[in-house]
Amino acid sequence: MPALPFALVAIVCYLAAGLWQSLSLARRVAERPRWVRTAGVIALLCHGVVVGLTLLGARGLHMGLTQSATLIGWVVVALLLLFSLFKPVLNAGVCVFPVAAVTIVGAIGMPSTMTESGxxxxxxxxxxxxxxxxxxxxxxxxxxxxxxxxxxxxxxxxxxxxxxxxxxxxxxxxxxxxxxxxxxxxxxxxxxxxxxxxxxxxxxxxxxxxxxxxxxxxxxxxxxxxxxxxxxxxxxxxxxxxxxxxxxxxxxxxxxxxxxxxxxxxx
Incomplete structure (x- = not known):
């Protein structure tokens, strides 16, 4: 299964959510936390597919720099979205969402060959x-x-x-x-x-x-x-x-x- 289509959807949704959150912080648009979370969840799901496809290898886990970065980016977004349901931390998505998109670009464009087995x-x-x-x-x-x-x-x-x-x-x-x-x-x-x-x-x-x-x-x-x-x-x-x-x-x-x-x- 190719990872590129899922990567593109994730990147677009991350950037859209991050842009909207930044504009709402600047008081340029109204706050839409439900919309931001929805876009974030769609991106997170597609990001998860990318993580699975780039991390899993025939000889073990590809835990190189770019794959590790995109895995950590996925976990950061997941925690942010989860905690935003109980705590007012969604504004952190201003940085978290775009950085997560960058990690996907790295995992797709510069995959590492470092493998961890056993x-x-x-x-x-x-x-x-x-x-x-x-x-x-x-x-x-x-x-x-x-x-x-x-x-x-x-x-x-x-x-x-x-x-x-x-x-x-x-x-x-x-x-x-x-x-x-x-x-x-x-x-x-x-x-x-x-x-x-x-x-x-x-x-x-x-x-x-x-x-x-x-x-x-x-x-x-x-x-x-x-x-x-x-x-x-x-x-x-x-x-x-x-x-x-x-x-x-x-x-x-x-x-x-x-x-x-x-x-x-x-x-």
Missing amino acids: ISPGLYFHILSSIAAFSFFAIAAVQAVLLAFQHHALKRRQTLGIVQVLPPLTRMEQLLFELIWCGMLLLTVAIVSGFVFVDNLFAQHLAHKTILSMLAWLIFAALLAGHHYLGWRGPKAVRWTLAGVGVLVLAFFGTKFVLEYIFHYNA
């Missing part, structure tokens, strides 16, 4: 918990950027535009820390499961990923402690969040980029 159930658990943790932090990063815009506008006494659409500042901060707590719990599980289920962790081209993941864990732990005991919030919370997510991006994608495109490691 994956144990424990290793599957480690991979899934890692992807789920990163997905929560990715949504938190977009939430942090929106919070920064809101804080900047309110500081300048600008109450029109994006400020009118976003939830109150205190609610935005609460959502940010809820996302970080979810990500922290899953990242803790991912790190522990890595030590338990991955053989020779520091001898399988995973040393840098492990060290960076632990560094990100420390950054988010410091942020949560600072928020609880010292009242960290606003721009400081935004900076720490983006720093932690930046380290995780290096952990997840930096290692794969180096292995595939510098050392040409394909198995």
Whole structure:
């Protein structure tokens, strides 16, 4: 089954949903959360087919840079759409939907030949918990950027535009820390499961990923402690969040980029 038709539908729906959400934030069009979710769900379903067709191979899973990126993009969108039913996080789709579309382009246009075979159930658990943790932090990063815009506008006494659409500042901060707590719990599980289920962790081209993941864990732990005991919030919370997510991006994608495109490691 060719993946291209599903990829095109997913990309169009993602871009349409992201564009509408961005225009609604700019107060150019009315808010249509139900329409945005519908377009997002259609894109998610087609995206899922693309993930299956590009990830599954005869010799194992194609877990290269582009395939991993599109899988993570799919999980991020799925979590965003699910949580938007209970929490006002759909505005994060402004960035999440277009980025998901880009990951599909990468998986279709630049497929990787890196293959992982003989994956144990424990290793599957480690991979899934890692992807789920990163997905929560990715949504938190977009939430942090929106919070920064809101804080900047309110500081300048600008109450029109994006400020009118976003939830109150205190609610935005609460959502940010809820996302970080979810990500922290899953990242803790991912790190522990890595030590338990991955053989020779520091001898399988995973040393840098492990060290960076632990560094990100420390950054988010410091942020949560600072928020609880010292009242960290606003721009400081935004900076720490983006720093932690930046380290995780290096952990997840930096290692794969180096292995595939510098050392040409394909198995």
